[in-house]
Amino acid sequence: DIVMTQTPLSLSVTPGQPASISCKSSQSLLHTDGKTYLSWYLQKPGQSPQVLIYEVSNRFSGVPDRFSGSGSGTDFTLKISRVEAEDVGVYYCMQTLQLPDSFGQGTKLEIK
Amino acid sequence: QVQLVESGGGVVQPGGSLRLSCAASGFTFSSYGMLWVRQASGKGLEWVAHVRSDGSSKYYADSVKGRFTISRDNSKNTLYLQMDSLRPEDTAVYYCAKGRWLADYWGQGTLVTVSS
Numbered sequence: 001d002i003v004m005t006q007t008p009l010s011l012s013v014t015p016g017q018p019a020s021i022s023c024k025s026s027q028s029l030l031h032t033d034g035k036t037y038l039s040w041y042l043q044k045p046g047q048s049p050q051v052l053i054y055e056v057s058n059r060f061s062g063v064p065d066r067f068s069g070s071g072s073g074t075d076f077t078l079k080i081s082r083v084e085a086e087d088v089g090v091y092y093c094m095q096t097l098q099l100p101d102s103f104g105q106g107t108k109l110e111i112k
Numbered sequence: 113q114v115q116l117v118e119s120g121g122g123v124v125q126p127g128g129s130l131r132l133s134c135a136a137s138g139f140t141f142s143s144y145g146m147l148w149v150r151q152a153s154g155k156g157l158e159w160v161a162h163v164r165s166d167g168s169s170k171y172y173a174d175s176v177k178g179r180f181t182i183s184r185d186n187s188k189n190t191l192y193l194q195m196d197s198l199r200p201e202d203t204a205v206y207y208c209a210k211g212r213w214l215a216d217y218w219g220q221g222t223l224v225t226v227s228s
Binding site for chain 1: 147157213216221
């Protein structure tokens, strides 16, 4: 099974400042079809998870462009260029290359 | 618009059974794989099971294998999770989600509590 490891597990950010979350997988997430099946989700307080980024760097419909994803192979990063109050919640990376799918532990973002 | 609505959660004693349902609308249900994900209170997301679009293949987390059964009825646009031999550690909010390579839409979740 693929193990996903996120860091940090929590971060506190001043509004308007950037934030970055790392996600590492125990094996490459590159599929033979050329796509890399790593996605990012945000779970706001009291809500279901919502997708932000898919296939490493593609923003899902309606996601603000302050969110960006990068990486390849086993190392991935989610960046928020300027954190806003509405960005609070827990961020998860998820691999869907190989069943069972797996999630990182989650990174809790709070606003200073 | 895509909608996923879970139901069937509740309180059950250890060793008991429960069947969750997920009613789907706003997309061609029979064209997409579907999955269940759970989340214990204050904990992270745990993938539970996946079923292919036509129901021909099913996959389970080791923690539920042999106790849970995922299924779907494409004529009713509904996904199911039959949960047997429930344990206290199965207590969680259960979410259904759409997709195989990307879980792009999620339901609001249904709470399952296993307690005597």
